[in-house]
Amino acid sequence: MRPARAFIDLDALRHNYRLARELGGHKALAVVKADAYGHGAVRCARALEPEADGFGVACIEEALELREAGIRAPILLLEGFFQADELALIDRHDLWCVVQATWQIEAIERARLQRPLTVWLKLDSGMHRLGLAPDEYRACLQRLRALPQVREVVAMTHFSRADELDSHRTQEQLENFHRVIDGQGVGGSQMTASVANSAALLGWPAIRAQFARPGLMLYGATPFAAPHPLADRLRPVMTLESQVIAVRELGEGEPVGYGARFVTERPTRVGVVAIGYADGYPQFAPNGTPIWIDGQPGRVIGRVSMDMLTVDLDGHPEAGIGSRVELWGNHIRAGRLAERAATSAYRLLCGLKRVPRTYLGG
Template sequence: MRPARALIDLDALRHNYRLARRLGGGKALAVVKADAYGHGAVACARALEAEADGFGVACIEEALELRAAGIRAPILLMEGFFDAAELALVVEHDLWTAVASPWQVEAVAAFSTTATLRIWLKLDSGMHRLGLSADEFRAAHAQLSALPQVGPMVLMTHFARADELDCGRTAEQVALFEQACAGLAGETSLCNSPALLGWPQLHSDWVRPGLMLYGADPLYPQASPHACQLRPVMTLQSQVIAVRELAVGEPLGYGARFVATRSTRVGVVAMGYADGYPQFAPNGTPVLIDGVPGELIGRVSMDMLTVDLTDHPHAGHGSVVTLWGTAPTISELAPRCGTSAYRLPCSLKRAARVYLPL
């Protein structure tokens, strides 16, 4: 069997959830959209269900996967429903739904049911993606509150630049949200992961941790007193499957991006961009070789990459190479590779997931 694998530390996941909940000071919706950012939505939801206040997914397909797996905790459709016909499934599977567009408000008003819909009404406070304008928001709240099929609502917004600690945009969004919500009944939901870690003065009834659940720091390289408490959930590993010797002047791999300046011992590793490792990781990108710091050399190919074993005389065929985890973290790795810590685990494919503790 190909040795590429992603070790998923479920104890670390629970630790990070508890940290997010503690920082938020209220209830926390664990965001497991996009297959839990590549970590496996069902396994992660099962690991958190005993203590999570609810789960957040992007769409109804993701919610139905969790329900089919036996997850009974509340699940929020964070993008809401995409067609009015989906409201029947929202009721059937006891889901919560965001309402962020005027047409969704009208669809809820036209939907006849004896069930009670739990709606998260979304204000566009400056993200300018999904969400109602302030006037639409207040009008929708009045309209929906008068409907017998709508229960108590949660009032929410989403920050566009909370990962920029020196930017005034977050404070502007908070002020607009507070103004739009003045006098309206309902719990509130403000903070995503960057806001939880970087804006401790913000408070709401619900928080929505995503990336931080998986142990990555969305504020990196900015300093955060809380980010150091995060524990990486995923460790991506593979093994050396062949060893080569390069003479001075010999090129390595596609495009001869690496040319040996000394006699170089090369380890070929079963891991490539088809597995989700960044294709354009540069020479010198850090890895661990049997737990010892080492470096990637040469261009990453679809199924393989190469590491420098010259200063690792005891490493060879079968040596374990760690691509990310506690070192390097995905937060450290991503900017070196011109990508983001969000994208790295979401890109994971083909590598077998192994859940710990077993």
């Protein structure tokens, strides 16, 4: 069997979820969309369900996968529904639903449901992607509250630049949000709200609402370009490993791999590792990108191929065929690799393909 493997540490996942809830101060909706950012949505949800306040997914297909696997906790459709006929499935499977446009409200008004919905009404506070404009939000809120098809309405928004700690945009968006929703609670109470994604939880600790929505941080990756004391408390959940499958003894001046992007400057032992860009490793990781060989730091040399990459074995005299190579994980953080490869930790984790996952920690 091909030796490439992704090890998923479920204890680390639970640790990161608890940190998110601690920072949020109230409840935390664990975001497991995109197959839990490449970690396996069903297994991650099962690991978190005993303590999670609910889960967030992108679409109804992802929600149904969790329900079919026996997940009974609340599940929020973060993009809402795309056609009115999805409301029947939302009703049948007791899903929570984001509403971000007036046509969705009209669809709910026409729907014949077995039970009332929990709706998360999204405000466009300045990201300008999805959400109702501030001048129409309150009217839509009252419209939903008047419907027998609606049980509860939660106010939500999404920050566009919370990962930029020197930007004023997050505070501006928060002020816009409160300008619209303050005073809109029922019976004088504060309206239930959700504003904080991973970057807001870690980088803006003063921002709190009843529901946090941690995503990237659950999986142990930082949303920030620079070290951050709270992000440093995260534990990587995925360790991507493979093995050396061949060793080449090359002389000085020999090219390695496609395009001769690396040429040896001295006699060099080169290890060939069974992993490549078809598995999700970045194709254009530069020469010198860090990896870990048998528990010691090493480096990638040459261009990454579809199924293989090459590493420098000089300084690793005991390494050879069968040596373990960590591509990212506890020693090589996904964010560090992403920075070297001009990509993002989101793309690395979500882009994992063709690699079997092994789950640790129950």
